[in-house]
Amino acid sequence: MTVSSSGPDTSDAGKRRKAPSQETVVLIVTLLMVAFFSITLNGFATIGNFLNVARSVSILGILSLGMGVVVIGRGLDLSQIAATAVSAAIVVQMLTSGYSPWVALPVGAMVALSIGVANGLIIAFHSTRLFS
Numbered sequence: 001m002t003v004s005s006s007g008p009d010t011s012d013a014g015k016r017r018k019a020p021s022q023e024t025v026v027l028i029v030t031l032l033m034v035a036f037f038s039i040t041l042n043g044f045a046t047i048g049n050f051l052n053v054a055r056s057v058s059i060l061g062i063l064s065l066g067m068g069v070v071v072i073g074r075g076l077d078l079s080q081i082a083a084t085a086v087s088a089a090i091v092v093q094m095l096t097s098g099y100s101p102w103v104a105l106p107v108g109a110m111v112a113l114s115i116g117v118a119n120g121l122i123i124a125f126h127s128t129r130l131f132s
Contacts, residue, residue, distance in 0.1 A: 079119055087112035 020028075038045035066080055091108035096103065 079115070083115040083119075086115065115124050 034045075043049060063080060063084065070080075087108040090111050091104045092108060094104035
């Protein structure tokens with residue numbers, strides 16, 4: 001004897017909710033953390049603090065743009081962080097030695113640019129491969 005079901009499917013397969021995207025989860029967690037710290041820490045929800053955070057994150061944003069170009073080209077360039085550290089160290093050393101920021105900052109930028117150009121030339125013309 002065969003039993004056939006002609007009624008609608010009442011299983012949970014059709015009623016499953018779509019999981020939130022990774023971006024949505026990160027946004028929700030960030031908003032919850034901002035709300036929590038705004039309530040518990042004096043001075044957290046101030047314009048000065050948000051500007052300090054924006055300044056700190058902007059450096060990482062600029063570095064991530066350069067790294068994005070390398071990753072899109074199917075490589076992995078770890079020397080970007082080293083070039084940033086070396087040029088920043090030179091700028092700090094020059095500033096503590098009494099040089100003007102108008103002199104130290106362009107020198108640091110030129111050092112970083114020189115390192116980047118040297119890396120590019122080595123990779124392009126000497127068959128050195130990036131990590132892939």
